[in-house]
Amino acid sequence: VVSKAANRPLTRSEVMARIRGRGNLSTEIKLASALRAHGVSGWRRQVRLRPWPAPEDCPPNVKKRRLTVTPDFVFWQQRLIVFVDGCFWHGCPLHGQAPKQDAFRWRAKLDANVSRDQRANRALTAAKWAIVRVWEHELEDDEGAVIARLKAALSVDPE
Numbered sequence: 001v002v003s004k005a006a007n008r009p010l011t012r013s014e015v016m017a018r019i020r021g022r023g024n025l026s027t028e029i030k031l032a033s034a035l036r037a038h039g040v041s042g043w044r045r046q047v048r049l050r051p052w053p054a055p056e057d058c059p060p061n062v063k064k065r066r067l068t069v070t071p072d073f074v075f076w077q078q079r080l081i082v083f084v085d086g087c088f089w090h091g092c093p094l095h096g097q098a099p100k101q102d103a104f105r106w107r108a109k110l111d112a113n114v115s116r117d118q119r120a121n122r123a124l125t126a127a128k129w130a131i132v133r134v135w136e137h138e139l140e141d142d143e144g145a146v147i148a149r150l151k152a153a154l155s156v157d158p159e
């Protein structure tokens with residue numbers, strides 16, 4: 001399998017595609033069908049999880065309304081959560097560069113997304129959830145490897 005995007009800068013149209021990918025819907029659907037194709041069951045999508053004690057480093061406004069996380073996939077029995085992160089919106093190290101135009105505002109917005117992801121990770125970990133995060137480009141480049149990683153995570157009993 002030749003990697004489509006991982007080893008070179010993105011073209012303009014690829015950047016635009018990733019910007020449009022807001023909400024991760026297409027990548028989520030892609031992972032959902034991959035899970036079905038590989039016989040991985042026991043997951044639910046769009047489950048709203050809340051509340052738990054907010055982490056100490058939460059900004060005050062977040063603390064007030066409590067941290068709510070809607071993971072892309074929840075495996076209740078294994079207490080495992082899977083996020084499929086869009087490369088652009090979630091700051092992928094390979095493809096998360098801010099567009100040149102209006103770069104400062106983009107950077108602030110994208111950094112805020114990354115901070116929110118990190119807060120969610122800490123809160124979920126504190127609540128004894130196991131977390132797997134998958135990049136959009138990993139799913140595009142090697143779906144089989146992603147499924148293998150998830151299966152490995154699911155076979156481990158997180159207690």
Ligand SMILES: [Zn+2]
Pocket residue numbers: 087092093094095096135136137138
């Ligand atoms: Zn990426």
